Amino acid sequence: MDNTITYREAVREAIRKAMREDERVFLIGEDVGNYGGSYAVSRGLLDEFGRERIIDTPLSESAFTGAGIGAAMNGMRPIVEIMTVNFSLLALDQIINNAASMLHMSGGQFNVPLVIRMATGVGNQLGAQHSHSLEGWLSYIVGVKVLTPATVQDAYDMIGLALSDPDPVLVFENSLLYNSKGSLDTKSTPIPIGKALVHRPGKDITILTYGINLFKALEAAETLAKDGIDAEVIDLRSLRPLDDETIMKSVAKTHRVVIVDDGWKSGSISAEIMARINEQAFYELDAPMARVCTLEVPLPYAKHLEDAAIVQVDKIVDTTKKVMVQS
Amino acid sequence: MELDLTKAKEFYSKMLLIRRFEERCVEFYSKQKIRGFLHLYIGEEAIAVGIMNALTPEDAVLATYREHGQALAKGVSANSIMAELFGKQEGTSRGRGGSMHLFDANTRFYGGTAIVAGGLPLAVGMALADKMMKRNRVTVCMFGDGAVAEGEFHESLNLAALWNLPVLFVCENNRYAMGTALNLTESETDIYKKAASYKIDSKQIDGMDVVEVAKAASRAVEDIKDGKGPLFLECLTYRFRAHSMFDAELYREKVEVEEWKEKGPLVVFQKRLEEMGLWSEMDVKELEDEIKTIIDEAVEFAENGTLEPIEDLEKFVYSEVSNG
Numbered sequence: 001m002d003n004t005i006t007y008r009e010a011v012r013e014a015i016r017k018a019m020r021e022d023e024r025v026f027l028i029g030e031d032v033g034n035y036g037g038s039y040a041v042s043r044g045l046l047d048e049f050g051r052e053r054i055i056d057t058p059l060s061e062s063a064f065t066g067a068g069i070g071a072a073m074n075g076m077r078p079i080v081e082i083m084t085v086n087f088s089l090l091a092l093d094q095i096i097n098n099a100a101s102m103l104h105m106s107g108g109q110f111n112v113p114l115v116i117r118m119a120t121g122v123g124n125q126l127g128a129q130h131s132h133s134l135e136g137w138l139s140y141i142v143g144v145k146v147l148t149p150a151t152v153q154d155a156y157d158m159i160g161l162a163l164s165d166p167d168p169v170l171v172f173e174n175s176l177l178y179n180s181k182g183s184l185d186t187k188s189t190p191i192p193i194g195k196a197l198v199h200r201p202g203k204d205i206t207i208l209t210y211g212i213n214l215f216k217a218l219e220a221a222e223t224l225a226k227d228g229i230d231a232e233v234i235d236l237r238s239l240r241p242l243d244d245e246t247i248m249k250s251v252a253k254t255h256r257v258v259i260v261d262d263g264w265k266s267g268s269i270s271a272e273i274m275a276r277i278n279e280q281a282f283y284e285l286d287a288p289m290a291r292v293c294t295l296e297v298p299l300p301y302a303k304h305l306e307d308a309a310i311v312q313v314d315k316i317v318d319t320t321k322k323v324m325v326q327s
Numbered sequence: 328m329e330l331d332l333t334k335a336k337e338f339y340s341k342m343l344l345i346r347r348f349e350e351r352c353v354e355f356y357s358k359q360k361i362r363g364f365l366h367l368y369i370g371e372e373a374i375a376v377g378i379m380n381a382l383t384p385e386d387a388v389l390a391t392y393r394e395h396g397q398a399l400a401k402g403v404s405a406n407s408i409m410a411e412l413f414g415k416q417e418g419t420s421r422g423r424g425g426s427m428h429l430f431d432a433n434t435r436f437y438g439g440t441a442i443v444a445g446g447l448p449l450a451v452g453m454a455l456a457d458k459m460m461k462r463n464r465v466t467v468c469m470f471g472d473g474a475v476a477e478g479e480f481h482e483s484l485n486l487a488a489l490w491n492l493p494v495l496f497v498c499e500n501n502r503y504a505m506g507t508a509l510n511l512t513e514s515e516t517d518i519y520k521k522a523a524s525y526k527i528d529s530k531q532i533d534g535m536d537v538v539e540v541a542k543a544a545s546r547a548v549e550d551i552k553d554g555k556g557p558l559f560l561e562c563l564t565y566r567f568r569a570h571s572m573f574d575a576e577l578y579r580e581k582v583e584v585e586e587w588k589e590k591g592p593l594v595v596f597q598k599r600l601e602e603m604g605l606w607s608e609m610d611v612k613e614l615e616d617e618i619k620t621i622i623d624e625a626v627e628f629a630e631n632g633t634l635e636p637i638e639d640l641e642k643f644v645y646s647e648v649s650n651g
Contacts, residue, residue, distance in 0.1 A: 063485070
């Protein structure tokens with residue numbers, strides 16, 4: 001079966017499928033029921049599965065995330081929806097001190113098969129408390145896995161992968177991708193957690209990215225191609241674990257690297273990736289690595305300021321060209 | 328709950344086991360066999376023993392970081408607790424948890440939480456799972472008075488009441504959050520009243536009296552299993568020892584501690600048994616000997632335990648079964 005649907009529908013279909021197949025799966029979060037999800041992902045699910053399994057919560061991120069953890073420890077397969085990544089900060093105690101630590105702290109006795117979905121991303125003029133990209137930062141946490149679906153196929157596949165994983169998985173859905181369309185094959189075998197994907201093979205330079213910036217990077221690659229630069233674009237897909245193998249293989253092929261990261265530069269996932277390339281593939285490099293990140297400001301509201309702060313196609317193009325001439 | 332000689336012996340010996348176990352812990356802390364933070368339960372034994380008496384093996388307990396007594400009362404073996412304190416592989420958490428993180432799947436003992444209100448949301452989730460799967464079980468969540476100031480306390484009580492969940496909240500109010508007295512941190516020091524504001528049936532009881540705790544717990548667990556939703560017990564108690572082994576106890580007068588010791592759970596229980604004429608039937612010497620044997624064995628078990636190999640250090644960060 002092959003069909004074209006939106007990213008939003010892909011996530012919804014994955015949740016619906018999981019809930020039909022496994023009575024232990026339930027969805028819990030703010031506005032997931034009557035409202036239909038703040039980004040309309042869960043619209044219609046309340047009618048099909050009822051209030052017992054599509055559970056509206058009060059504004060209590062810590063408690064309902066913790067409740068998800070407790071339910072997971074007691075045999076369920078909860079999907080916790082956190083409205084935006086900014087609100088996840090209220091649940092960090094539960095995510096770090098309980099979900100991520102439980103298996104180790106209990107000497108292997110209690111695993112936490114939990115999925116936490118969050119909307120993330122910048123570019124909607126939502127200001128500093130509703131539009132950040134903290135997935136790189138949350139991927140710092142040992143004990144969780146961090147997925148960043150960019151495509152419709154991954155939006156669908158990753159929910160299933162996350163639910164079948166015995167450990168806590170954080171899934172970051174970029175809010176600007178919900179309306180994007182793509183082809184979905186529900187019968188294909190999903191690419192496992194922890195595997196990156198070469199989206200556009202190229203020989204001159206490697207552009208590493210994830211989430212919505214995959215599409216900006218692909219657009220940049222087309223522009224670069226007109227100037228004779230053949231960029232390889234890699235969708236990291238999973239920020240924890242990172243796919244070192246695919247990254248290093250590409251570096252060994254192109255010898256040049258640009259990382260496109262929605263987070264701030266300091267202490268970001270791009271910093272981690274640069275460090276790994278330095279450790280594992282330094283002598284493959286023909287030029288210093290570069291990166292395109294969000295400027296180090298809390299995200300501003302005004303359109304021109306926001307545009308200037310965040311990753312843009314022309315910034316990727318310019319940065320890539322600079323790296324190309326440094327060799 | 329009927330208090331006969333058998334029950335009396337059981338209560339007394341369990342409280343005594345916790346007391347003696349922890350006294351031995353102090354010895355081994357001084358000898359540096361036990362390290363890290365060590366929070367003693369001495370003075371609060373009646374709560375753990377009274378609460379756990381009401382539970383079946385199927386009921387779950389989430390505990391605090393002062394949980395040796397809670398673990399022993401739930402049935403976690405003294406051997407595995409002592410081995411954990413010694414940092415051995417045979418310990419409850421293979422040496423990864425220590426005093427604050429005892430876990431035991433066999434007795435459904437879910438820690439061991441060192442972030443004071445962090446266990447409350449978990450208890451809500453555990454109970455939610457039981458309700459969804461129609462399992463007639465109770466989840467007991469133990470926490471101290473310090474936890475009451477955290478947002479998670481209020482968020483969790485609200486959810487438990489809203490969803491009518493089978494959870495028993497047990498607040499061990501020992502009057503001090505580490506070194507700060509309750510009246511310096513709370514506008515309302517009767518904690519059960521806070522719980523009542525969430526429409527949870529709440530009681531304040533004497534946490535020094537094992538019989539009172541046991542009666543209240545049995546009634547509460549029965550009601551919860553009858554579908555009456557969450558219940559809340561505030562157990563008034565006192566810890567005789569410092570907050571942890573690092574605490575110089577500058578915040579309270581020695582005379583206050585001495586006054587409370589006279590109201591201690593073992594003293595109170597002895598008086599009660601004397602009044603009932605059961606005390607003369609108790610062979611305390613025999614109980615002490617039995618307990619000494621249990622603890623000696625636990626120490627030997629811990630001493631002879633093995634160290635988790637360094638090669639296994641990174642085990643249990645993620646599950647070994649990969650997703651299929």
